[in-house]
Amino acid sequence: MYEQIASNVRKSWLLILLFVVLIMLVGYVFGELMQIGYFGVVLALIIAMAMSFSGYYYSDKIVLAMSRARPVEREEYPYLYNVVEGLSIAAGIPTPKMYVIDDSAPNAFATGRNPEHSAVAVTTGLLEKLNRVELEGVIAHEISHIQNYDIRLATLTAVMVGVVVLLSDWLLRSFWWGGRRRDSERGALTAILLLIGIILALLSPLIAQLIRLAISRQREFLADASGTMLTRYPPGLASALEKLAADREPLEVANKATAHLYIVNPLKDLRGAMNSLFNTHPPIEERIKRLREMSFELQPE
DSSP: OHHHHHHHHHHHHHHHHHHHHHHHHHHHHHHHHTTOTTHHHHHHHHHHHHHHHHHHHHHHHHHHHHTTOEEOOTTTOHHHHHHHHHHHHHHTSOOOEEEEEOOSSOOEEEEEEETTEEEEEEEHHHHHHOOHHHHHHHHHHHHHHHHTTHHHHHHHHHHHHHHHHHHHHHHHHHHHHOOSOOOGGGHHHHHHHHHHHHHHHHHHHHHHHHHHHHHHHHHHHHHHHHHHHHHSOHHHHHHHHHHHHHOOOOOTTOOTTTGGGBSSOSSOOOOSTTGGGGOSSOOHHHHHHHHHHOOOOOSOO
16 A cells, blocks of 8 residues: 555656656747747746646636535534544544535545645535445545645646647747748758657647646545545445446536546546546546555554
């Protein structure tokens, strides 16, 4: 379990580094083609920070509104409050605000920029179809997303994709604009930069999206492993995932913009090795397999 957590953290940081390198590379090529030098890189980073600001402060409210989630009081679902409060104490974070989505499809997600401004939303179908230990497994998974700042990371990667797409569009437009003429001695370098620019303009949005999806899948594995740290009972989450995988009822409020937040993909699953690259979640079978293989040494040393 600890090895899985450490491995997923390393892979996530590596993917983030690749994201930053991609943005800087596109910004540099754009700057060279437009003869503004390293200001292209600076411009790319400024745009990334500006776009991150709005996503950082308002993404949770937007997601909850899009999902038609409503606040829930303790009197309505006291056992949900008990589970969330107990696991929040175990995780060492403030108790998130609780929301319910009136939909019979079982699913859940967490949102919020940090533990102090977080929320957990569950569907009524999840509360009706899971038993206590399965519900604890799902809530622990979502609490782990909050504890690991995964929502902030997801917002950041979404912004990075937007920046890459924007810069790629600028690159394509710069070919039409033509830019300023280079000195004759720089002709070969300009030709190389043009070739690199065309390749980046065409492929970088796809590469950026693949990196974002890969980060999303790694954070799901991490939340599975971290969640079992809180419950000390991997079979609970494994059983919950099996039920959620078997339930084919669609989640009506879900869409492509919010699908990555849910514990399982609320949209139609993609199958096949190639299609798995474009999925927001790792295969449920692989997640269940890892949970079944986890073991704990709870005896004191």
